Amino acid sequence: MVGVAVVVGVGPGLGLSIARRFAREKYTVAILSRDLEKLTKMAEDIVEKEKSGQVCAIRIDCSDSKSVKEAFEAVNSLGPVEALVYNTNTPFPWPPPKFTEINVESFQRSITIPCVGAFLCVQQVIQGMVERQKGTLLFTGATASMRGGAGFSEIACGKFALRALAQSLAREYQPQGIHVAHIIVDGIISSARYNTIREEDAMMKPDTIADIYWHVHSQHKSAWTHELDVRPFPEKF
Amino acid sequence: MVGVAVVVGVGPGLGLSIARRFAREKYTVAILSRDLEKLTKMAEDIVEKEKSGQVCAIRIDCSDSKSVKEAFEAVNSLGPVEALVYNTNTPFPWPPPKFTEINVESFQRSITIPCVGAFLCVQQVIQGMVERQKGTLLFTGATASMRGGAGFSEIACGKFALRALAQSLAREYQPQGIHVAHIIVDGIISSARYNTIREEDAMMKPDTIADIYWHVHSQHKSAWTHELDVRPFPEKF
Amino acid sequence: MVGVAVVVGVGPGLGLSIARRFAREKYTVAILSRDLEKLTKMAEDIVEKEKSGQVCAIRIDCSDSKSVKEAFEAVNSLGPVEALVYNTNTPFPWPPPKFTEINVESFQRSITIPCVGAFLCVQQVIQGMVERQKGTLLFTGATASMRGGAGFSEIACGKFALRALAQSLAREYQPQGIHVAHIIVDGIISSARYNTIREEDAMMKPDTIADIYWHVHSQHKSAWTHELDVRPFPEKF
Amino acid sequence: MVGVAVVVGVGPGLGLSIARRFAREKYTVAILSRDLEKLTKMAEDIVEKEKSGQVCAIRIDCSDSKSVKEAFEAVNSLGPVEALVYNTNTPFPWPPPKFTEINVESFQRSITIPCVGAFLCVQQVIQGMVERQKGTLLFTGATASMRGGAGFSEIACGKFALRALAQSLAREYQPQGIHVAHIIVDGIISSARYNTIREEDAMMKPDTIADIYWHVHSQHKSAWTHELDVRPFPEKF
Numbered sequence: 001m002v003g004v005a006v007v008v009g010v011g012p013g014l015g016l017s018i019a020r021r022f023a024r025e026k027y028t029v030a031i032l033s034r035d036l037e038k039l040t041k042m043a044e045d046i047v048e049k050e051k052s053g054q055v056c057a058i059r060i061d062c063s064d065s066k067s068v069k070e071a072f073e074a075v076n077s078l079g080p081v082e083a084l085v086y087n088t089n090t091p092f093p094w095p096p097p098k099f100t101e102i103n104v105e106s107f108q109r110s111i112t113i114p115c116v117g118a119f120l121c122v123q124q125v126i127q128g129m130v131e132r133q134k135g136t137l138l139f140t141g142a143t144a145s146m147r148g149g150a151g152f153s154e155i156a157c158g159k160f161a162l163r164a165l166a167q168s169l170a171r172e173y174q175p176q177g178i179h180v181a182h183i184i185v186d187g188i189i190s191s192a193r194y195n196t197i198r199e200e201d202a203m204m205k206p207d208t209i210a211d212i213y214w215h216v217h218s219q220h221k222s223a224w225t226h227e228l229d230v231r232p233f234p235e236k237f
Numbered sequence: 238m239v240g241v242a243v244v245v246g247v248g249p250g251l252g253l254s255i256a257r258r259f260a261r262e263k264y265t266v267a268i269l270s271r272d273l274e275k276l277t278k279m280a281e282d283i284v285e286k287e288k289s290g291q292v293c294a295i296r297i298d299c300s301d302s303k304s305v306k307e308a309f310e311a312v313n314s315l316g317p318v319e320a321l322v323y324n325t326n327t328p329f330p331w332p333p334p335k336f337t338e339i340n341v342e343s344f345q346r347s348i349t350i351p352c353v354g355a356f357l358c359v360q361q362v363i364q365g366m367v368e369r370q371k372g373t374l375l376f377t378g379a380t381a382s383m384r385g386g387a388g389f390s391e392i393a394c395g396k397f398a399l400r401a402l403a404q405s406l407a408r409e410y411q412p413q414g415i416h417v418a419h420i421i422v423d424g425i426i427s428s429a430r431y432n433t434i435r436e437e438d439a440m441m442k443p444d445t446i447a448d449i450y451w452h453v454h455s456q457h458k459s460a461w462t463h464e465l466d467v468r469p470f471p472e473k474f
Numbered sequence: 475m476v477g478v479a480v481v482v483g484v485g486p487g488l489g490l491s492i493a494r495r496f497a498r499e500k501y502t503v504a505i506l507s508r509d510l511e512k513l514t515k516m517a518e519d520i521v522e523k524e525k526s527g528q529v530c531a532i533r534i535d536c537s538d539s540k541s542v543k544e545a546f547e548a549v550n551s552l553g554p555v556e557a558l559v560y561n562t563n564t565p566f567p568w569p570p571p572k573f574t575e576i577n578v579e580s581f582q583r584s585i586t587i588p589c590v591g592a593f594l595c596v597q598q599v600i601q602g603m604v605e606r607q608k609g610t611l612l613f614t615g616a617t618a619s620m621r622g623g624a625g626f627s628e629i630a631c632g633k634f635a636l637r638a639l640a641q642s643l644a645r646e647y648q649p650q651g652i653h654v655a656h657i658i659v660d661g662i663i664s665s666a667r668y669n670t671i672r673e674e675d676a677m678m679k680p681d682t683i684a685d686i687y688w689h690v691h692s693q694h695k696s697a698w699t700h701e702l703d704v705r706p707f708p709e710k711f
Numbered sequence: 712m713v714g715v716a717v718v719v720g721v722g723p724g725l726g727l728s729i730a731r732r733f734a735r736e737k738y739t740v741a742i743l744s745r746d747l748e749k750l751t752k753m754a755e756d757i758v759e760k761e762k763s764g765q766v767c768a769i770r771i772d773c774s775d776s777k778s779v780k781e782a783f784e785a786v787n788s789l790g791p792v793e794a795l796v797y798n799t800n801t802p803f804p805w806p807p808p809k810f811t812e813i814n815v816e817s818f819q820r821s822i823t824i825p826c827v828g829a830f831l832c833v834q835q836v837i838q839g840m841v842e843r844q845k846g847t848l849l850f851t852g853a854t855a856s857m858r859g860g861a862g863f864s865e866i867a868c869g870k871f872a873l874r875a876l877a878q879s880l881a882r883e884y885q886p887q888g889i890h891v892a893h894i895i896v897d898g899i900i901s902s903a904r905y906n907t908i909r910e911e912d913a914m915m916k917p918d919t920i921a922d923i924y925w926h927v928h929s930q931h932k933s934a935w936t937h938e939l940d941v942r943p944f945p946e947k948f
Contacts, residue, residue, distance in 0.1 A: 099409055108353050116344060119341065148405035148407075149404075161394040163385070164390065165385065165394050168385035168390035171385070172336055172388060175708045177707060204696050205697065220685075222664075223706065225704055228701065228702035229699060230697045234649045412944065416944070442933045449930070457916070457919040459914065460919040460922075460923060461944055463940055466938055470886065470935055578834075593813075596810070597810070622877070624882035630879055631875045632872070634874060637859070638868045640859070641859030642862070646809070
């Protein structure tokens with residue numbers, strides 16, 4: 001039996017594709033986000049398309065440690081977690097605001113969700129992974145993981161911090177058999193929102209990125225990738 | 238008349254040396270930290286040694302936006318701020334804890350102080366700098382700004398996030414005449430605590446690092462440094 | 475029909491595994507190195523094990539532009555090149571020499587082989603790839619691609635330069651449909667030489683790394699990886 | 712008595728300013744480049760303006776190890792070398808050429824001059840520095856030290872390699888008391904060539920950059936900078 005794959009931060013884009021990819025490989029899949037109604041529809045959709053036995057929709061608020069704990073009680077009851085994908089997205093306004101227009105609650109939140117949220121989720125599963133000497137932690141980074149652009153302090157602070165967390169976890173847990181990877185998604189993921197403003201080929205298809213997550217998860221422990229970038233072919237970088 | 242230099246995070250080490258360095262150059266200096274009693278003694282000490290006219294001790298709690306606002310009302314009443322040095326230190330336990338032993342309040346705090354605290358302080362002074370088209374923001378980084386080591390997730394997440402903030406600010410404000418620099422202090426600063434365990438030459442003297450802060454602040458706008466590292470000569474890196 | 479995969483720098487380790495991996499996928503494979511005798515045996519070995527139709531052994535001296543041109547006349551006669559893997563290895567003495575002990579011929583050579591050699595090989599195939607709007611260039615990096623260690627100036631200078639070349643090629647050719655990736659192999663690849671001094675699991679198996687090269691080559695153009703690292707699970711980094 | 716400062720790669724811009732800066736501090740200065748006639752005029756100019764006692768013009772071809780050795784015999788006869796500044800410039804055509812238009816001799820040369828040239832020059836002075844446990848090696852980097860842009864493979868390969876050399880030297884020699892720094896000059900240095908196409912303030916003045924070289928050389932060994940960037944205030948990065 002394969003184990004449980006957990007995807008935190010599941011909307012109709014990359015999160016859904018990753019969940020579907022693990023479902024296709026016969027994992028029991030838990031999908032988590034704040035909107036249980038949408039989650040439930042996505043879970044049904046995955047089961048139908050992938051003929052997968054078990055996809056669980058679980059509500060989570062990553063800014064609330066109590067909510068995270070409760071959500072992972074449900075997750076852990078499904079079986080041993082083999083993969084945790086932390087994929088929350090920081091929505092950012094466009095055009096980017098002036099620094100002086102950002103309020104502190106928004107700024108604080110922009111760090112809490114990606115980084116403290118990831119911290120909390122990892123704490124709920126890592127002990128079991130260590131005991132089984134097996135598991136994968138995958139974190140979704142962004143262009144802003146490597147570069148603090150003008151007007152992007154919110155997303156950059158959160159994503160830099162998440163990258164630091166991924167490194168610290170890799171250095172502590174990889175020698176114990178837990179694979180930790182940070183995937184820098186550098187470009188726009190195609191979606192209903194963007195399809196009208198940019199030609200399709202210039203954007204990343206969620207399913208093709210999900211294949212990369214799956215590949216990283218599947219790597220043999222003698223050759224693990226900790227960090228990689230992903231971008232569509234015409235993307236400037 | 239030279240203006241005001243503000244140093245946030247002043248203990249008996251680097252913060253004090255930086256404050257003293259600006260006092261020597263006839264700046265009005267505001268020194269801020271949580272412990273007003275110690276601050277006051279340090280202020281007196283600076284005035285006496287540097288024969289400087291004005292050093293103000295102001296209490297601040299960088300995790301509290303109200304406290305930051307009040308502190309900077311006092312700061313701004315001293316005159317136009319020409320330099321803001323954000324130098325708070327994240328104390329970290331030694332040996333580094335296991336990831337599973339870190340509690341979420343401590344983790345949240347380890348990001349809030351360096352990064353949200355810096356955000357708040359910059360917001361109190363940046364508008365005035367922009368209006369005067371002049372000013373310097375200096376941020377103290379660490380080894381953990383560049384590398385998330387095993388057991389160091391707390392300090393690394395905060396310091397990575399601070400580096401992102403510094404980059405975002407540099408890219409937004411340098412074209413407006415505000416110099417933003419991130420100084421990576423990579424090594425142990427000599428102090429009473431460490432002098433017994435490591436030979437003196439292998440540690441950084443706070444005064445010599447302060448000279449570097451001063452140099453960066455003094456750079457002409459045609460040749461600004463945004464990032465530099467500092468370490469004692471025998472330090473491995 | 476699939477096209478031609480070229481692997482430059484084929485010894486009994488990673489190069490051979492990559493060649494075998496492409497042969498398994500029914501590519502016509504050209505393997506190149508200086509030692510035609512060993513190459514020929516490896517070619518026979520691949521054909522036998524992978525039941526692959528065509529594996530060509532071609533002699534090349536990457537420090538000699540004439541030799542590179544002749545070798546690639548043979549390569550290009552096999553059909554359209556779809557993948558070029560540049561995998562030459564800089565042998566380095568252990569323990570690392572003092573800087574003052576390195577002679578200039580050796581130093582010059584240590585840059586010429588990885589970087590000028592790669593330059594020459596790419597020039598032989600890139601025009602065809604551009605015309606077909608299709609192709610992959612894969613470069614083998616090392617720990618020394620990211621860090622110039624004490625005593626490792628030779629390998630680091632060459633590998634840093636190769637990384638620069640990979641970036642320049644990616645930024646020029648990815649928008650034209652050519653995938654360019656730089657794979658940082660950070661650790662020891664298991665081989666007869668090392669198997670006695672380090673436990674097997676702590677080293678990278680060539681076949682598992684070759685799977686990663688294959689994965690990168692297989693990525694859809696909407697989600698290309700330009701850089702990734704690979705290391706065995708217990709490797710410090 | 713202060714010692715000898717050597718500047719390799721002296722044209723009318725940054726190299727000249729650095730030489731002048733050390734002359735002002737009463738160093739015996741050796742200036743080296745391929746054009747002895749221009750060098751001699753610059754030497755006279757420095758002596759006149761800085762009232763400095765000794766500035767020697769010495770011909771060097773950094774691509775020729777014999778020429779380097781002869782040049783440094785002259786250099787070393789002046790006294791103990793305290794600072795070596797390696798500041799050769801790779802001229803690059805504008806607009807940047809297509810990769811396929813670069814010929815191998817040009818490419819080879821673009822790596823040899825910055826990196827092998829630096830290797831050769833350092834080898835002529837490092838032993839003396841080690842014996843005196845004192846000395847500074849300063850290397851001029853560029854935007855292309857950190858990023859291989861489309862069309863910039865020549866300059867990027869050479870500058871990446873030079874950065875690797877600087878790191879290797881720092882890690883080997885800093886513990887022995889030799890300061891090694893890599894200065895990333897990110898932007899256009901003002902000169903007759905550029906002054907017509909860009910407003911003056913948007914370019915770096917050579918003298919202000921030279922101040923930074925001097926500052927780095929002057930740092931106390933308890934707080935050494937290994938790498939820093941420099942750019943004019945409006946420069947995008």
